[in-house]
Amino acid sequence: MTVDYYAVAEATWRSASSQTLGGFVVRNGAGGGKRVSAATLDAPLEHTEIAVAQAEMIAIQQSPLFMIRDGENDLDIALGAFGYTVIDPVTIYVSDVESLTESLPRLTCFSMFPPLAIMTEIWADAGIGPERIAVMERVTAPKTTLLGRANNHAAGVAFVGIHEKTAMLHALEVKQSLRRQGVALNIMRAAANWAQDHGAERLSIIVTQANKGGNALYTSLGMKPVGHYHYRILAPKRA
Structure with a gap:
């Protein structure tokens, strides 16, 4: 079965709104980070439409930002010519669920939604504030948050959607x-x-290539890379 992992990401990490302008989907992330704010190509590339998408992002007070997915080399080259620079290359990993399942000791990890206050505090300490909690709240697919514990303390958090x-x-x-x-x-x-x-049937995750610890963990679990993308962003003075 062929899985569209970009569609999985879209469904499980939702922008506030989106619209199609020319050949691009332009997203309003409402401060929720790059993934929910980046424009993506939705039709054969027309260079003139880059400026249309760019103007809309500026109009909604977002930095002009595009996601370049596997196979979109022409877009990558065109954005470079427009003065956009590469930022945050990522890898998408996946594994079949069955190979990752395992019984855990009691009180090790809890599943719930909405998240507890202590969970939002852990996210806030890592720079994940209310705008990204709102991203989770917008997801309409099956979802949960996870609270991991260590030494009788709340220690880690994550969000999962299907x-x-x-x-x-x-x-x-x-x-x-x-x-x-x-x-x-x-x-x-x-x-x-x-x-x-x-x-x-599958568990996937997106991680920046700069996150050495994360990449090491996911590969140690036998997860395999199935896709890549990166962003191109326009410096404020160019915008």
Whole structure:
């Protein structure tokens, strides 16, 4: 089965709104970060339409930002010529759920939605504020948040949503003082357990290539890369 992981990301991490302008989908992320704010190509590339999408992003007070997905080399070159610079290359990883499921000790990880106040505090300490919590709230697909514990303390958090039998995990964060104690691993296992219980067959995650620890964890779990993308952003003075 061919899975559109970009569609999974779209369904499980929602922008505030979007519109199609010419050949681009322009998103209003409402401050929720790059993934929900980036414009994407939706038709054969017409260079003149880049300026149309750019103007709309400026009009809604967003920095002009485009996502370049696998195979969109012409768009990548065109944006470079317009003065856009590359930022945040990422890898999409996936594994079948069954290979990641595992029984966890009691009180290791909890699933719930909406998240508890302590969870939003952990996210806030990692720079994930109310605007990104709002992204989670906008998701209409099956979803949950996960709270991982270590040494009898709330230690880590993540959000998971499901689209067409593929779960995607977002916003995995572990408190600095409680890292290297297996919290992220337990959250991944708990995500797989929850996903399987809710009919998903695959668990996926998107991670920046600069996140060495994250990439090491996901590959150690046997997750395989299935896609890539990066952004191009226009410096404020060029905008």
